[in-house]
Each structure stands twice: as C-alpha cells, then as structure tokens.
Amino acid sequence: MDKGGSRPNWDSPMQFVLACVSYAVGLGNVWRFPYLCQMHGGGGFMIPYLFMLLVEGVPLFCLELAIGQKMRLGSIGAWTAISPYLGGVGLASVMASLYLCLYYNIINGWSFWYLFHSFQSELPWAECPLNANLTGPLEECEKATATQYFFYRETLNISSSIEENGGVHTGQALCLLLAWIVTYLFIVRGVKSTGKVVYFTATFPYVVLIIYLIRGVTLHGAINGVKYMFTPKMEQLANPTTWINAATQIFFSLGLGFGSLIAFASYNEYNNNFERQAVIVSFINSGTSIFASIVTFAIYGFKATVNYENCLERVRLLLLNAFNLAEDTINMDNIFEWMERLNQTHPQQFAELDLGNCDLTQELDKAVEGPGLAFIVYSEAIKNMPLSQLWSVLYFFMLLLLGMGSMLGNITAITTPLRDFKIFSSVSVEVLNGLVCLFCMLLGLGFTTTSGNYWFTMFNDYGATFSLLFVVLIEVITVSYIYGIKRFEKDIEDMIGHRPNWYWKIMWAGISPILLIALFIFYIANYIMGGTPTYMAWNKDLGTSEVTPYPVFGQVFIVLLLASSVSCVPLTALYAYCRKRKRSHHKRQPTVSTLSA
Amino acid sequence: MLEKVLFLLCLTPALAQEPCFPGSSHAYKVRISIKTALGNQAYVWNDNEMYLFRAAMAFALRSYHNGQEFNVSNIMVCNETPRVSFWFVVSSPENSSVLLKKGDVENAIRKSRNRINGAFLLTDQTLEFIDIPPTLAAPVMPVTPPWLIVFGVVMGAVGAGIIFLLVSSLVQSKRKKNKKTLDEDREDMRGIENGLGCDNLGGVYNTTFSDGDKFTPM
Numbered sequence: 001m002d003k004g005g006s007r008p009n010w011d012s013p014m015q016f017v018l019a020c021v022s023y024a025v026g027l028g029n030v031w032r033f034p035y036l037c038q039m040h041g042g043g044g045f046m047i048p049y050l051f052m053l054l055v056e057g058v059p060l061f062c063l064e065l066a067i068g069q070k071m072r073l074g075s076i077g078a079w080t081a082i083s084p085y086l087g088g089v090g091l092a093s094v095m096a097s098l099y100l101c102l103y104y105n106i107i108n109g110w111s112f113w114y115l116f117h118s119f120q121s122e123l124p125w126a127e128c129p130l131n132a133n134l135t136g137p138l139e140e141c142e143k144a145t146a147t148q149y150f151f152y153r154e155t156l157n158i159s160s161s162i163e164e165n166g167g168v169h170t171g172q173a174l175c176l177l178l179a180w181i182v183t184y185l186f187i188v189r190g191v192k193s194t195g196k197v198v199y200f201t202a203t204f205p206y207v208v209l210i211i212y213l214i215r216g217v218t219l220h221g222a223i224n225g226v227k228y229m230f231t232p233k234m235e236q237l238a239n240p241t242t243w244i245n246a247a248t249q250i251f252f253s254l255g256l257g258f259g260s261l262i263a264f265a266s267y268n269e270y271n272n273n274f275e276r277q278a279v280i281v282s283f284i285n286s287g288t289s290i291f292a293s294i295v296t297f298a299i300y301g302f303k304a305t306v307n308y309e310n311c312l313e314r315v316r317l318l319l320l321n322a323f324n325l326a327e328d329t330i331n332m333d334n335i336f337e338w339m340e341r342l343n344q345t346h347p348q349q350f351a352e353l354d355l356g357n358c359d360l361t362q363e364l365d366k367a368v369e370g371p372g373l374a375f376i377v378y379s380e381a382i383k384n385m386p387l388s389q390l391w392s393v394l395y396f397f398m399l400l401l402l403g404m405g406s407m408l409g410n411i412t413a414i415t416t417p418l419r420d421f422k423i424f425s426s427v428s429v430e431v432l433n434g435l436v437c438l439f440c441m442l443l444g445l446g447f448t449t450t451s452g453n454y455w456f457t458m459f460n461d462y463g464a465t466f467s468l469l470f471v472v473l474i475e476v477i478t479v480s481y482i483y484g485i486k487r488f489e490k491d492i493e494d495m496i497g498h499r500p501n502w503y504w505k506i507m508w509a510g511i512s513p514i515l516l517i518a519l520f521i522f523y524i525a526n527y528i529m530g531g532t533p534t535y536m537a538w539n540k541d542l543g544t545s546e547v548t549p550y551p552v553f554g555q556v557f558i559v560l561l562l563a564s565s566v567s568c569v570p571l572t573a574l575y576a577y578c579r580k581r582k583r584s585h586h587k588r589q590p591t592v593s594t595l596s597a
Numbered sequence: 598m599l600e601k602v603l604f605l606l607c608l609t610p611a612l613a614q615e616p617c618f619p620g621s622s623h624a625y626k627v628r629i630s631i632k633t634a635l636g637n638q639a640y641v642w643n644d645n646e647m648y649l650f651r652a653a654m655a656f657a658l659r660s661y662h663n664g665q666e667f668n669v670s671n672i673m674v675c676n677e678t679p680r681v682s683f684w685f686v687v688s689s690p691e692n693s694s695v696l697l698k699k700g701d702v703e704n705a706i707r708k709s710r711n712r713i714n715g716a717f718l719l720t721d722q723t724l725e726f727i728d729i730p731p732t733l734a735a736p737v738m739p740v741t742p743p744w745l746i747v748f749g750v751v752m753g754a755v756g757a758g759i760i761f762l763l764v765s766s767l768v769q770s771k772r773k774k775n776k777k778t779l780d781e782d783r784e785d786m787r788g789i790e791n792g793l794g795c796d797n798l799g800g801v802y803n804t805t806f807s808d809g810d811k812f813t814p815m
Contacts, residue, residue, distance in 0.1 A: 115747075116744035116748050130733050134734075135731075175748070327633065
C-alpha cells in the first residue's frame with residue numbers, strides 16, 4: 001500500500017467532510033423522512049431513528065471510510081485487496097451505483113424544468129390551462145389539481161401504463177442533458193473539481209432551509225402542521241414496522257454500500273481522523289432530516305389550512321346560492337351554525353346539495369412521500385405564498401443542489417474503481433469521466449419517454465435497495481470475521497493513532513450484522529408475501545393515480561435488476577477461485593523444467 | 598260578447614306580467630356578488646342599481662341588434678332575492694308581448710360583457726349570468742417559451758465553464774510536458790557552465806579526487 005504516490009488528494013480534510021455531507025444530505029432527507037415521521041407517530045419517531053443511527057448508521061459509515069482510507073482504492077480494488085474472492089462486493093456496489101446514476105439525474109432534470117418555469121409572471125402550475133373552446137379549464141386538469149396536471153401531463157406527458165410507450169419528451173431530454181453537463185462540470189477533474197464544488201453544494205441548501213423555516217413558520221396555519229406532526233403518538237413504537245423503517249431510512253439516507261464513501265475516503269491522507277468525521281457527518285445528516293421535516297410540516301400545515309379554508313368557502317358559496325341568502329349573512333365564524341340551521345329548516349334541499357366534507361385533520365393526514373411531495377405538494381403550497389416566483393426559484397434551486405451533491409458521490413463511486421484498472425489509468429481523467437457521463441446520459445434518455453416515469457419508479461424501488469442491504473451485510477461480516485477485527489483494529493491504529501474503543505467493536509462484530517440480517521429477512525419476506533409487485537399508474541380520465549400490477553416483462557426486469565447486482569458476489573468469487581486453480585496448475589509445471597536444466 | 602272582451606282585457610295585462618318567472622324558457626338568472634368583489638368599498642344594491650342593470654341590458658341589446666331601439670321598459674325583472682339574484686326577460690321593442698329568444702339575448706350579453714361588468718365594477722365571476730359561460734381570456738403565448746430562454750442562458754454558461762476547464766487542463770499538461778523536457782535538458786547542461794563545457798576549458802582532469810572505487814579500500 002503506497003502511502004504517497006500519484007493518487008490525487010482532497011485539498012483539506014474539510015473538503016472531504018463537506019463532500020460526505022453533500023453526498024449524504026440529499027433528496028431523501030426532504031421527501032422521505034418527513035413522511036416516515038408522520039406515519040410513525042410524529043415526535044415519537046425520533047426514538048427509533050436516533051437508536052438506529054447509533055447502532056447502525058455511525059458504525060457502518062465509519063467502517064466504509066476506514067476501508068477506503070486504508071486501501072486507497074475504489075470499491076472493487078479495496079475489496080479485492082481485503083480478500084481476492086470478495087472483489088464481487090465492490091462490483092455489486094458499482095452496479096448499484098450505475099443503476100442509481102441512470103435514474104437519479106432525471107430528478108435533477110425535473111428540478112431544472114421547474115426552476116426554469118419559475119421565471120414567469122404567473123407560475124404555470126398555479127392555474128389550469130383553458131380548453132379549446134376557452135370556456136373553462138381542461139377536463140383532465142379539473143379532475144385532478146393544477147399542480148398534479150402540470151407534473152403528470154406537462155412535465156412528464158405520462159402514458160397510462162408501463163406498456164404504452166410514446167416518444168421522448170423534448171423538454172425533459174434537454175433538462176436531462178443539462179443535468180449531465182453540470183454533473184460533468186463538477187467532476188471533470190475528479191477530486192480536484194469535486195473538492196471545490198462541495199463548498200457550495202453542501203452549504204447553500206442550509207441557507208435555503210433556514211430561509212424557508214423562517215418563511216414557513218410565519219405562514220398562516222403553519223403551526224397546525226407542526227403541532228399535529230410533532231405530537232408524539234407513542235403507541236406507534238410498539239409497531240415493528242416503525243423500527244424497520246427507521247433502520248432502512250438511516251441505511252439509505254447515509255448512502256452506505258454504493259462505494260461512494262470508499263471512493264471519497266480513498267483520496268484522503270493516510271492519517272486523516274475519519275472516526276471523528278464519521279460521527280460528525282452522520283449526525284449532520286440526521287440533524288438535517290429533522291430540520292427539513294420541521295420545514296415540511298410547517299408547509300403541510302399551511303397547505304392543509306389553505307385547502308380547508310377553500311373548502312369552507314366553497315360550502316359557504318353553495319349555501320348562499322342555493323338558499324338565496326344575502327352575502328354577508330354567512331361567514332367563517334357562523335358557517336357551521338348556519339349549516340345546522342339550514343339542515344333543520346330545509347332538510348330535503350340541504351341533502352341535495354353536494355357539500356363534501358371539510359376536515360382540517362383529514363387534510364393534514366394526507367401523507368405524501370417521494371417526488372410527489374417535492375414536486376406536487378410543495379409547489380402547491382408555494383403557489384399560495386405571496387411572491388411565489390421567488391420562493392419557487394429558491395426551493396427548486398435547493399432541490400437541485402441536494403440532488404447534484406448526491407450525484408457527485410454516485411458518479412465518483414463508478415469512476416474511482418474504473419481508474420484503478422490498468423486499462424483505464426492511461427486515459428486522462430477528463431476523458432474517462434466524460435465517457436461515463438455520456439454513457440449514463442444516453443441510457444437515461446429512456447426515462448424521458450412517456451412511460452419513463454414508471455421505469456423510473458421501478459428502478460427507484462428495486463434497483464438499489466435490496467442489493468445494497470446484501471452488499472453491506474457481506475461487507476460488515478467480511479471485515480469483522482474474514483479479515484478479522486484484530487487486523488482491522490491494527491489498521492485503524494496505524495492510520496489514526498489509537499485503537500477503536502469497545503463501542504465500535506461491539507457494533508461491527510455483533511449488533512450491526514444482526515440488525516442487517518433482520519432487515520434482509522424482512523425485505524425478502526415482504527417481497528415474497530407482497531404478491532405481484534405493483535406501481536401507481538396515472539389515469540387521465542379520472543385524474544388520479546391507480547394501483548396497477550406490473551406486466552410480465554416488468555416483473556422479469558425487476559428480477560434482473562436484483563439478480564444482476566447480487567449475483568456479482570458469487571460469480572466473482574467463482575471466477576477468482578477458477579483463476580487461482582489455473583495458476584496453481586501452471587506453477588507446478590515449471591519446477592520440472594528447472595530441475596532438468 | 599262583452600264578457601269575452603272583458604275576459605280578454607283582463608287576460609292581456611296578466612299575460613303581460615306572466616313572462617318573467619324563474620325557469621322560463623326565455624328568462625336568465627343573474628347572480629351578483631358585490632361584497633366578494635369589492636369588500637369594504639361595496640355599494641348597496643337598491644332600485645337605482647337595478648335601473649342601471651336594465652339600462653345596461655338595453656344597451657347591450659341595442660349594440661347587438663343594430664337598429665332595434667330597446668328601452669328600459671323592455672327588460673323585465675322578477676324574483677329578486679337578498680342574495681342579490683334575480684331573473685329577467687327581454688321583450689321585443691316592436692311588440693312588447695313577444696319575448697326574445699334565449700340565443701339572441703345570450704349573444705348580445707356575450708358581446709358587451711366587459712361593458713356590463715365595467716358598469717358595476719364587477720367581473721365575470723361576481724356578475725354571473727347562469728348558463729352563459731364567460732369567454733375566458735386566451736392565454737398569451739410568447740413566441741419562445743420563457744423557460745427555454747433561461748435554459749439557454751444556463752446551458753451556455755455551463756458549456757463555457759466546461760470548455761474553459763478542458764482547455765486550461767490541456768494547457769497545463771502541455772506546460773508540464775515542456776517543464777519535463779526542460780528539466781531533462783538542464784541535467785545534460787550541468788557540465789556546461791556559462792555555456793562552456795568542462796571539456797572545452799582546456800584543463801586536465803585530476804583523477805585524485807575522482808570517486809572511483811577501483812582501488813581496494815583500506
């Protein structure tokens with residue numbers, strides 16, 4: 001292991017920390033954690049979350065950093081160095097990173113699309129476009145909401161199922177192209193460019209979050225959201241799903257198993273104190289999740305209050321028009337009294353009215369996660385804010401930075417192991433990075449077709465979830481038992497000057513593997529018992545999404561996705577075994593000839 | 598005979614009052630929401646405002662049917678409610694017992710909608726003619742969609758950034774190559790100080806201080 005050499009380095013440890021923060025703090029902190037918090041008992045969710053952070057997140061994060069810093073190679077090289085039979089673990093990481101790179105930049109493309117569309121006097125998702133006769137809004141838009149219409153029809157031009165395909169959406173393709181060009185700009189010189197970019201991508205999202213926090217809590221009705229979400233419902237702690245979801249959220253939020261952390265750490269100085277940095281980054285990541293969820297709940301509260309008040313206003317108008325009462329007789333304070341009174345005096349007429357149900361709690365209960373939260377719910381809230389263009393620009397720029405920051409890690413996880421191979425080391429950094437970006441972009445264009453969003457969901461759900469659990473499980477078992485905890489301890493002492501204390505050793509050797517095995521079994525059980533995998537297809541006649549089962553080719557593709565990364569481990573082990581046998585075969589023959597000479 | 602004449606005489610004024618009733622095939626319902634539109638500056642709806650409405654209707658019909666002189670008396674209103682909603686029918690100026698068809702009235706209103714709205718400081722949503730959908734303003738579509746402009750700017754900036762970085766790294770690598778060849782030349786030049794080679798100085802090479810280890814060390 002050469003300590004000096006011509007391997008590029010981070011300019012300072014701060015760059016490395018910021019790179020890890022930029023990678024770990026991503027879109028999941030904004031759109032997955034608030035949903036989980038809401039589903040699993042609000043403030044009470046902090047308990048399993050912090051527990052899993054200490055038991056699973058910090059130890060595994062530190063483990064990957066240690067491996068990368070010690071081996072000074074990308075994931076494939078590092079695992080091959082640990083054990084020649086386990087190079088497949090690195091290869092599986094690279095496969096998972098590749099799948100992630102293919103579809104992750106689509107989200108950045110959407111962020112660009114929304115960002116560019118914010119520079120208009122009237123936000124395009126604020127109102128429904130008119131139909132051909134100019135008599136009213138478009139039918140599809142009326143059935144759904146204007147923001148949903150803008151996302152599904154104008155942004156994606158989505159087809160009604162994964163089987164139907166159309167052409168490429170030009171606007172999407174252009175935005176994807178721009179996203180890849182910006183990614184290339186950020187990584188063009190490898191660590192030297194990435195190191196400078198992360199100063200901005202890691203810090204600016206916090207500026208926006210603080211601004212949004214101030215704006216959010218001053219919005220009308222925001223306090224309803226914050227109060228509702230943070231009221232702990234302790235009974236949820238008895239539900240095992242809560243703990244499992246906390247574990248998976250910590251796991252995926254920190255970006256373990258992709259090889260990005262190994263890649264980043266491989267550019268460190270040999271004596272960098274990664275132990276402390278691992279703790280810092282993990283806590284920053286979780287802290288950001290909690291911070292972002294406060295903002296999200298404030299926005300939820302605002303949106304729910306606005307919707308509730310619009311609902312009441314609609315009911316008020318209906319009552320006024322149906323019973324021909326003067327305009328100022330019914331207002332927000334006495335509307336419920338009036339409803340009762342009218343129900344008593346004119347029961348038949350009242351029953352004929354289609355009043356619907358205006359319920360604030362029901363509005364707050366609407367839990368959304370994923371791109372739907374980021375692009376539909378948030379944009380709906382933003383359009384109701386005063387100066388909505390400014391808030392829209394700020395918000396989508398923040399989403400863009402979060403996504404780009406994570407993208408840096410994803411791409412580095414592919415280019416670093418590639419550079420370790422002798423074939424590619426002669427190619428210059430710029431050319432290699434450019435080729436990887438070009439390849440991913442061309443394949444990613446498939447996600448910009450009309451059925452592309454369904455493929456995107458498939459990749460998002462299956463491409464890098466199960467395989468990562470497998471990879472990290474093998475990683476922690478390898479380091480603890482095959483490589484040996486004692487040897488690992490010595491390596492760490494060599495690097496940072498002191499041995500890891502009992503906390504680290506217990507986690508690495510005992511608790512984390514058990515936890516990962518439990519998660520693994522849970523995932524398999526869920527997959528088997530879940531029946532046919534399904535997805536949400538957009539029905540343009542009804543204006544909503546419906547649960548649809550995947551067709552046969554879709555299910556086959558899911559199996560391929562899972563198998564292609566998982567199978568790398570046994571196949572590479574087999575390959576290494578065969579090569580070793582051949583070598584030992586060849587070694588036996590020359591001994592005969594030297595004796596004869 | 599006299600009874601028949603009396604009956605007809607009584608019937609005609611009754612018929613004349615009959616035409617305006619809710620649900621009539623010639624009548625339109627109007628709903629006005631002044632407080633929603635104007636808030637604090639809302640005016641009170643009274644008979645004068647109603648007169649203005651009838652006059653506005655007459656104006657609309659006059660401008661649609663060129664030549665026919667509609668009067669306020671041709672616009673009949675009934676069923677006024679505190680909501681401020683009422684029904685109205687229009688009778689022809691030539692024969693006050695003949696009511697205008699709904700289609701004609703609708704077209705007339707549609708043509709002068711803005712003027713009618715303006716007279717009352719209201720909008721299409723606050724001065725509603727039930728069953729006459731407002732012709733919504735056609736959206737203004739600029740020639741280049743605005744997002745493309747911003748896209749072009751950002752793309753240009755990023756593209757320029759990449760080209761700059763690539764060119765500067767090419768220049769750097771060329772400089773490094775030149776520096777390498779320079780260093781190699783300098784190694785050759787070590788024996789040539791001031792441009793003169795040691796051999797050219799005309800001296801004799803003193804072997805005493807050469808560090809040849811041909812001799813066995815003591």
